[in-house]
Amino acid sequence: MPRIAYVNGQYVAHTDAMVHIEDRGYQFADGVYEVCEVRHGLIVDLTRHLDRLNRSLGELRIAWPMSRAALTQVIRQTLRRNHVRNGLFYLQVTRGVARRDHVFPKEGTPSSIVVTAKSTDPTIVAKKNASGIKAITVRDNRWDRVDIKTVGLLPNALARQQAKEAGAQEAIYIDHNGMVKEGAATNVWIVDADGILVTRPAEHGILRGITRTTLIDVAGKLDLPVAERYFSVEEMMSAREVFITAATSICFPVVSIDGQTIANGHPGSVSQKIREAFFDVAEKTVI
Structure with missing residues (x-):
């Protein structure tokens, strides 16, 4: 067809x-x-x-x-x-x-x-969720208004290509202060040492992802604490879990960044709970 x-x-x-x-x-x-x-x-x-x-x-x-x-x-x-x-x-x-x-x-x-x-193919997403994905970090070289979802994605494309050539699936942007911003096509989350879900505040420095917004609602339903705050590369590397969110993947666990294993190297339980509950909370419109 x-x-x-x-x-x-x-x-x-x-x-x-x-x-x-x-x-x-x-x-x-x-x-x-x-x-x-x-x-x-x-x-x-x-x-x-x-x-x-x-x-x-x-x-x-x-x-x-x-x-x-x-x-x-x-x-x-x-x-x-x-x-x-x-x-x-x-x-x-x-x-x-x-x-x-x-x-x-x-x-x-x-x-x-x-x-x-x-x-x-939903099975492709399921396989990535089961095994987790790899990521790299890159310095942010985009224009300042990434809060607008424009078609000006050349830096994002170059970052994704750099990730691919490193055997990874996503590139995570780092600001000039060494703080995590977002992925080339995703928002980034961690589960910190206290078990709190953490993501960078959605000011003009990142895109306010729709999945990100709905995930906060999901976390509320699951009684999972959420903090919108800055976090460093070092905190990300030592986090209990790292995952990325986007409309077409919902919640991919990240098990390796820059070649370093995250936690035990396997997808974590928090991202799994969120993924399983996501579509019960998200708005659904009949075609």
């Missing part, structure tokens, strides 16, 4: 989908995006993803390409046309097509939108 994409008002074959060469997303990374999980035919945390999209668009002064209700229907229709029951959708909104110039195009230039969807 061929994949279908939604591009600026039309559903087209994925292989034929295209945007104009002067789309500002292509030339300036002048756009934002969201990725959202689909599980058993249900969209996970759609409201929070659209809320964050609204914030990202507002921060960059990009107009919504359509109403929120209309976009919700486009997302559902794209998922249906691609027969996705377990997988994800990706949506991207840019400032639109205009003659190349650094300043914004004239008022009224329509935003551009692309929505795609694909199925994924």
Whole structure:
């Protein structure tokens, strides 16, 4: 069954989908995006993803390409046309097509939108959860507004490639003070010496992950204490558990960082409890 994409008002074959060469997303990374999980035919945390999209668009002064209700229907229709029951959708909104110039195009230039969807294999995630993943640390070299979910991901891509070449699956950014920030595509958590779940505060230095936000709700349901505070590389290395969170992986345990074993080198019990309870707490929207 061929994949279908939604591009600026039309559903087209994925292989034929295209945007104009002067789309500002292509030339300036002048756009934002969201990725959202689909599980058993249900969209996970759609409201929070659209809320964050609204914030990202507002921060960059990009107009919504359509109403929120209309976009919700486009997302559902794209998922249906691609027969996705377990997988994800990706949506991207840019400032639109205009003659190349650094300043914004004239008022009224329509935003551009692309929505795609694909199925994924849940067993791949299950295997990573069972064995844990490896990570490396890298110095943060991104722009200062990583709280906006923009398509400007070149530093993230280079960090992920560095991780791959080191035999790892994620790169964890470290700030100039030696404090942990976030992963190249994830938020980072530890279980500290007192058994408290710790993650960096979601100020402008990291992205406020949707899974991160829902996980705090999950922890509340499980009576697990949570602290949003800074923590160092040294504290991370000596933590009881380290794990990363993202929309398409929920909660991956990290068992090795920079070649050093974390705790006993096996996935911990806290991340397992969170993962098992996550979908009981997360919002679920029927496709």
